[in-house]
Amino acid sequence: MKVSAVSLRTLAMLGAGFALVPQAALAQTSNQPDEGDIIDNADVENTTPVIVVTAQGRAQALADVPVAVSAVSAETLENSGTTDIRELNQVAPSLLVSSTGNEANGSARIRGIGTVGDNPGLESSVAVFVDGVYRSRSGNALSELGPLDRVEILRGPQGTLGGRNASAGLISIYTAPPEFEFGAYGAFTYGNYDAIRVEGGVNAPLSDTIAVRADGVYFERDGFYNDVVNDVRINNRDRYLVRAQALFEPTESLSFRLVGDYSKKDEACCAATFVQTDFAPLARVSPGLDSFARPEPGAPALTSPENPIIPVLLGLGLNPAALNSGTFDRDIYVTPGRSYEGETEDYGVSGELNYDLGFANLTSITGYREYSNFQGSDTDYQQVDLLYRAPNEFGGARSFKTFTQELRLNGTFFDDRIDWLIGGFYANEKLRVQDNLRFGDDYGTFANCRIALAINPALANPAADNCFGANIAAIDGTLTGTPAFGAATPLIIAGINNLAQVRDRGSTGDVYNQKSENFAFFTHNIIHLTDTVDLTLGARYTNETKDFDATFGNDNVFCQQNQALLGGLLAVPSLAGLAGGLLGLTCQGNSTAGLDGVSITDTRDEDEFTGTAILSWKPTPDALVYGSYSRGYKAGGFNLDRSALGAPVTFNPANIDPTVLQFAQETVDAYEVGFKYSKRKWGFSLVGFRQEFSNFQLNTFNGSVFLVQNINGCDADLGGGDRDASATTGRCDPDDVGAGVIAQGIEFETTLNPIRDLGFTLGVTYADTSYEDNLVGNDDGSPLDPALRLLPGDNLSNAPEIVGTTSLTWTPPLGDSGMSGLFFVNARMTDDYNTGSDLLYGKEQDAFVIVNGRVGVTNIGGRFAVEGWVQNLFDVDYTQVAFNTPFVAPQQTFSAYLAEPRTYGITLRGEF
Template sequence: MQRLGLRHHCALGALAGALAFAPAAAQAQDPATDDQAPDLVDAADVDDGNVIIVTAQGRAQALADVPVAVSAVSGELLEKSGVADIRDLNQVAPSLLVSSTGNEANGSARIRGIGTVGDNPGLESSVAVFVDGVYRSRSGNALSELGPIDRVEILRGPQGTLGGRNSSAGLINIYTAPPEFEFSGYGAFTYGNYDAIKIEGGVNAPLGETVAARIDGVYFKRDGFYTDVTNNTDVNDRDRYLIRAQALFEPTEDISFRLVGDYSKKDEACCAATFVQPEFAPLARVDTSINPVTGRPNLDPFNRPNGGPALTSTSNPIIPILLGLGQDPRALSQSTFNRNIYPTAGRSYAGETEDYGISGELNWSFGDITLTSITGYREYSNNQASDTDYTTVDILYRAPGPDAGAREFKTFTQEFRLNGTAFDDRLDWLIGAYYANEKLETRDNLRFGTQYGTFANCRIALAINPALANPSATNCFGANIAAIDGTLGPPAFGAATPLIIAGINDLAQIRDLGGTGDVYNQTSENFAVFTHNIIHLTDTIDLTLGLRYTNETKDFGATFGNDNVFCPANRARLLFDANGNGAPDLFEPSVDTDGDGIPDLAPLAGLAGGLVALSCQGNSTAELNGVSVSDTRDEDEFTGTAILSWKPDPDWLVYGSYSRGYKAGGFNLDRSALSNPLFLDVTNLNTANLQFDEETVDAFEVGVKYSSRKFGFSLAAFRQEFSNFQLNTFNGSVFLVQNVNGCGSDLNGADRDASATTGSCAVDDVVPGVVAQGFEFETSLSPIRDLTMTMGITYSDTSYENDLIGNDTGAPLDPALRLLPGDNLSNAPEWVGTASLSWTPPIGDSGLSGLFFINARATDDFNTGSDLLFGKEQDAYVIVNGRIGITGPDRRWGVELWANNLFDEDYTQVAFNTPFIAPQQTYSAFLAEPRTYGVTVRAGF
């Protein structure tokens, strides 16, 4: 990936220029108020309301005293920033990036460039999300309205001791606004462009001296950002609501119990994509160096020379095929960021999401010992229809309904913690246990469209001779088949010609066939015991030691439904083994069927294999109909942390730490991973192909923090080494899940060639394959009561090592990932800066106050594709949000004008290989949101 260059300097320079007038980054936070602090620590410990309290170490501590990298963002700052779901946290935390792709349930959070890549729910989140102490099964499950928030804590780096569920990259703790023993209420109405309407409201009431309750609700509706020209509708709309009810019971000063129940629902169409054009991705670089293993240039055959035509021009041979099949030409010529889309007529992106649960948190003090118990049960379901090829041509789709790419989670979690002090307060100890039971069911009805057979045959025609392609014919050959069958001369493929033609005609019949209801079930049981202890060696030096043992068991089962009968027909026809040597005859170059002394079938391995692969794409075959598979895996892992910290005076903290993190292995919930269709044996399905191993990380960090009444900063330097890094990537045909490691020996470029057999490594020479290293700087300044300025900068070189291999047995890397060695990870910019300015001056003596708020996020270049193909690179960009308004006395009312993405910056979340469109010859992209703006009116009592 390109290193920091002119574009990066311009982007960061623009941010610096903004800071000269309005330093603003949403990483540091507004000071906590006097009203918030006593809920967490004794009020005597709060200096004029400026101490920020967090629970990052399982205890209430001042942020400046916590020797870990943590960002705490107040509810007030979140409100000013317009944060509605965790994706909006990007604007307030430079080390965090949250994005979503083909389904909002697939949202992924990354910290320091590390996150779960891809859309497979079988992979757990590298960045765990907790709401009120309760784990959300995947980070995408939190892509819904959050309602009123007390604060958000973002812990950076592996969390292998506390935090409930293990996470290898970090975690996000969201604390909703709790009930209070004071009667109050609020309401807000927002109207914005795209006909956005948002209504919020809530009431808090004491129900006696020991019980308080509150209820909050949010409703949000907005038109979509994409216009579906074909079907005269819009996509990527908003239609969602949230209801949350709470009760707080405090019978004594030593007992507090909080009960929370919530329900949210979304009925939205998501997620459309557009074709990538050169203004997003300049034409690919060309690597002409020679591979020392193969002796051939390292040129990716799908990269086009600089200055060449766009990948959607008719010089790309697949484009005339698409046009001949009815592709709307406007989709191929418009800008990447023109949000008109042209899917297949009658196809839909409609989906539905339900998320609800109940939790209870008990805090009970027995003298110097406190018991904390957090119990949670949640259910989450999502389904999303799609025109999965994103073209006007009907190639691949999911029909609306409960089985459309559906996932359902039922999760029970229980955490116990005991903490207290001993040895005259020299030891602050904590022990605990955690249990989670997660039942995951995914269902899919992915089917080939009504034009798939013709389109697939056109790819075969292009491979034989582009002049033979006739997309108006059912089999894409029509009369041109005579050039093959011998009518115009000798049969093109000798004695195998009738087999090839029959295979072509069978492939042409694959129309509206495929999945009729695949069902995957996975039950995960996680049990852990842990301890986290702070030893006060002296009055200024602390040693923190934490250890966790985790046992994870996953039981997997799947049953397949499929009606594609033409796959087994072509497998039987083209993979026959007449001589019984175990190899398909059409793959044996020594066969000479016509006796002319020339191995006339030598060229047919690729052609026969291509016909079978396209007939059985993704193992879509009636051979699997009704077939069930099952498997189980069990893991045991020790993780933990050691931190040495020193406070030379009350305002300073210096620390160094080591931590080890872990993310569970699991199963690839995708039938395409069972086997290459050429070798699929339904009588002996190997579920080992579905498994991937646990991911571990060793992390090292040193840092310094300074905090005073008006100014504070933190600086942390880190290095994180990942073994068995879990990567899920779409190669244009199937989703691959690959563990990535490095080899201590030089592989001489064998990890960069197109061979799946070269590039292995000795087991005792396997080393971490991914390293993230860099630094983070955050600062906040409050020179006067009504003015707060913050800034954060993150530099993270998050890269694959050279000499990559697959799993820790030393197996070669999948050839689809040959661009990875030595490059940055996807969606991992090296430089990110955030900044914010908040000014709330009083207006005369009227009790009125003004509001001026602005924040910005500047992001370096990065590649958005998990396979790192060059055409998926996103240039540096800057996003600015702003809000101005006026507030009445005692904040009883307010009027605000706001804008997000103020300068309407065009950028993408992810670019990917357009499914089936001749892999790696065209790209599509999921676009980020355009400028939104509106007015909000608030009232409260």
């Protein structure tokens, strides 16, 4: 997508919002304070605090760090209402965090690059760390965070430091640590949707060397969706967090911090609505129209009865109101008795040791975490019972057990001319995925209606179990005297009747286990060539081993029966399409009793060298110029989905090749130039970047199954072979295979503090994150999957070209009482983008602006505050992701996961 009229409108909105402000604060001096310090020179008028970050493995003032990093202070996080990583969208223009069919599926993107989280076999392009400890997937951090010290968002590949490798960026969250002064606090919030949030904690020194801290958060809220059929609310909140810490500082040179936490969620999530023309005015499709071509004007709307699948859904019991409700009415029509209830537990313990050895500083971070989630779902997202997961330990369940150990040793050589750092990282992760995805009670009839529509729409009768009923006479020859399919007609009819019996069939418990071991050795060194010129050199070696096994349980015996009946017809040209359709629907997703009790195993091993080189220059004490190259890496793995084992039409469980589940590691070469300038009252940074991704890991839902494929480019012209419906055209010579995704653009951030009590920030990101024009599936030059034939030359999904964040903070004193006022407002302005990873038309999201605000009075009696707040002030309707409604044909209906509507409330705080 090139700069469009909408992009220009977004620029205009940014200009209009300049007076508002990203909360990515820029440091204002080049001092070298301790990690996490925020230095406020209270005796100097109009001084901006220095924010200290550890982006390069040692404490540095943000303005002196020659990398693209945004640092968000605790005050800004509190003012912006940040309680989990989704709210970071409002404070960092290059970041986008969203969630889809499950809270565990959360996905973070930086500069338009991210990983769809529906398949836990794929690791996150954006790694998340809490107190230096790796969270296995981005969705694991979609929970209450409690009191925070700061957040650092590193943009671009992290291939040297940061523990786990990350190809797009890193989010480091630092919780508020214990202190050697007694203190306690409490906060109570009440908001619309009956939201109640209670937070409290206490900090106490036990001696001169030991301090402890305990924090707790409880949050409940009604859901944003109204399930009309079952009379319940969906997407509610019911969660809590407890965290306890101890800090031991026996000497000035030794400190040890121990952190333990436990959080739990017991919530119904995540529903979706039918996409109507109020969201997707272009998504109108006529019968027979190729869904990959832009629809013709005047074609019927997605949910119009003129689309033949809609009368079938109505005949099977869909409430007509579901087709007349707007996309954002938030009334949903779920199958009676189906549930989105689920449960998430997340807990762990970590210890951080810092020891000044004299000649060097030693840092050790040890962490162990366990995470588990299960979520029921009406997986077809509408009232007709086609697909579901029961809400139990097998219902879309995943669990992680993760142990990590990081060691760093850093110091200086040659009279501080070289700041050296060496280290190692080890991670052991045990992943278990369990699934009980089953066809619903209406599936057999519905699937046969799809067959009837393909033969002759007049034959479809949803009132009949096999959707033909008496109309079968038009096939068996009763009416014409000639069977419609010759001698094969009895086989076809028997196949139809078998398909009709696929009701409440499918998985009885599929189990996937993956053990991953990762170890790395790294070094990161800053060479002070002169007093103003630095050369930074970093390198990392990573070894990754993954052992995989899976065992399947399934009771869909009708798949095997139809394979025996219809397999021979696949070789008959005139019958192959119909026989293939019956087999595909009967065995969809490789659901077959032939897999029952079958086990498979596989392993993969990777070695990768990554690193960075940065040349930086400080022409003045207030300015920094730098240029860098870095190479990043994200591990390959296994597609934890049985549907990827083969095409359901020809799938034979006796000949399973588990290697087809593998996908390759993703690598990126990144180039960056930047300029930072910082003064007491004003500072800014400007960054230009280009990132070239090879073996980009794409996970997309094609309406039936999740498709995982590596994406690469071809230097030769494929003649449109990557844009057609054939799976065999578009092959590339392996010598011509190169990067398939390019992200390039400019990032600008600025802060302005004209007086002590007034602060402005502004951030703008322009990122052209696009697929190359000629695409292939793997680095061996294999053709691109036909379901992805809209990708070549277009922007990635959820990758708007222009995003801006702005904020204003005003805290004026209120007379001589010591009280202060609080006025805070921030905004995020987003250009238009496509929300679907297959880029189908009808999934486009227009440009929008989200404004949040907070007003109040603080320091009442030196202890209390009262604040009113609002999120999404103008109640803007927008979607997180639109997707093909399962089984209802991608060319006919879409569904969408909606973003949150306006919320507001009041918060009372007290400190003691």
